[in-house]
Amino acid sequence: MIEVNNLVKKYGNHLALDHISFKIEKGHIYGLLGPNGAGKSTTMNILTGYLAATEGEVIIDGHSIFDEPDLAKKNIGYLPEQPPVYMDFTVFEYLKFAAELKGIKKNERLKNIKEAMEMARVFDVKDRIIKNLSKGYRQRVGLAQAILGFPDIIILDEPTVGLDPKQIIEMRELIRNLGKKHTVILSSHILSEVSEICDYILIISGGKLVASDKASNLSNMKEEKQKVKLVVKCEINRAKEIALKVTEDVKVKSTPQKEYVEVEAFAKEDIREAISIAYMNEKCPIIAMSSNETSLEDVFLELTSGNNTKDNTIKEKKSEKAVESVIDETMEDILEENDENNGKEEE
Numbered sequence: 001m002i003e004v005n006n007l008v009k010k011y012g013n014h015l016a017l018d019h020i021s022f023k024i025e026k027g028h029i030y031g032l033l034g035p036n037g038a039g040k041s042t043t044m045n046i047l048t049g050y051l052a053a054t055e056g057e058v059i060i061d062g063h064s065i066f067d068e069p070d071l072a073k074k075n076i077g078y079l080p081e082q083p084p085v086y087m088d089f090t091v092f093e094y095l096k097f098a099a100e101l102k103g104i105k106k107n108e109r110l111k112n113i114k115e116a117m118e119m120a121r122v123f124d125v126k127d128r129i130i131k132n133l134s135k136g137y138r139q140r141v142g143l144a145q146a147i148l149g150f151p152d153i154i155i156l157d158e159p160t161v162g163l164d165p166k167q168i169i170e171m172r173e174l175i176r177n178l179g180k181k182h183t184v185i186l187s188s189h190i191l192s193e194v195s196e197i198c199d200y201i202l203i204i205s206g207g208k209l210v211a212s213d214k215a216s217n218l219s220n221m222k223e224e225k226q227k228v229k230l231v232v233k234c235e236i237n238r239a240k241e242i243a244l245k246v247t248e249d250v251k252v253k254s255t256p257q258k259e260y261v262e263v264e265a266f267a268k269e270d271i272r273e274a275i276s277i278a279y280m281n282e283k284c285p286i287i288a289m290s291s292n293e294t295s296l297e298d299v300f301l302e303l304t305s306g307n308n309t310k311d312n313t314i315k316e317k318k319s320e321k322a323v324e325s326v327i328d329e330t331m332e333d334i335l336e337e338n339d340e341n342n343g344k345e346e347e
């Protein structure tokens with residue numbers, strides 16, 4: 001449906017897009033996710049023919065956006081970051097004007113405008129002057145303009161920016177509804193928004209595409225069993241028995257310090273709370289605890305931390321390493337403290 005090949009955009013000497021390539025297939029909601037300045041708006045403006053690229057190509061339904069812009073743009077509705085609304089028009093006047101610009105046939109215009117207004121939920125303000133509307137309503141008017149004519153592909157640049165929490169929820173619901181019949185590409189710098197609404201996520205950082213996959217694949221580490229590692233002050237068999245009450249996948253290991261036991265408990269869900277309560281109930285003190293859960297947030301932070309290349313993969317489970325070091329440090333501290341105490345006792 002959309003093929004983006006080696007897209008490069010330079011603003012003077014500034015490289016805003018650095019050889020970006022991806023494909024958009026029909027019938028999904030895609031999220032272009034990245035921190036501020038990553039290159040999301042630049043990408044969207046090029047996809048929609050608003051901006052020329054320095055290099056590369058964008059093919060939409062077989063037509064190049066640069067060589068055959070009219071044919072390529074035919075099936076695209078675009079809501080830029082700043083909705084292109086005319087403040088002195090009423091909502092209806094503006095949409096009528098937009099329908100004319102889009103070349104929607106005269107006899108279909110009224111029906112189309114009505115449907116778009118209903119879908120974007122602006123029908124009740126159709127006779128109001130746009131400048132008197134709230135930001136949320138103006139955004140919805142912009143959305144109605146984007147969906148006029150019901151193009152196959154709807155591109156929305158930061159559609160929830162500047163909206164209040166209620167308006168954000170409504171806008172997300174509208175987008176989900178649109179996704180039932182259209183291919184939607186939206187940009188956002190909010191991870192939770194993209195993971196909540198989108199089927200596929202493209203993560204862009206510093207002008208490079210650093211990941212693109214199904215939301216579920218990107219966070220699939222979260223689906224793996226999480227490991228909770230503990231050091232408890234308890235007899236080894238009892239330590240195992242207690243953890244087994246919470247999950248059936250448990251390993252225990254004695255430590256050089258006899259009174260402490262290292263426990264590793266694995267589960268699909270987060271069992272940190274349950275396991276601490278279990279040891280607390282049995283009056284077994286927990287000396288150290290941590291977990292290796294890797295969330296989509298970890299993935300996002302890792303990929304956009306600034307040291308990534310296009311080929312970046314998540315090879316290391318950073319947080320697991322952190323756990324190991326916390327536990328090792330804790331054990332070292334405990335052992336050191338004990339040695340000191342023993343020393344004192346011997347003195």
Ligand SMILES: Nc1ncnc2c1ncn2[C@@H]1O[C@H](COP(=O)(O)OP(=O)(O)OP(=O)(O)O)[C@@H](O)[C@H]1O
Pocket residue numbers: 011014016034035036037038039040041042043189
């Ligand atoms: N017209 C321009 N002239 C010069 N530099 C620009 C221009 N437009 C964007 N840039 C720069 O290009 C980079 C990408 O900008 P872009 O607006 O595409 O990012 P973005 O991911 O959409 O960010 P935001 O979420 O803040 O809108 C940024 O460093 C930005 O400062």
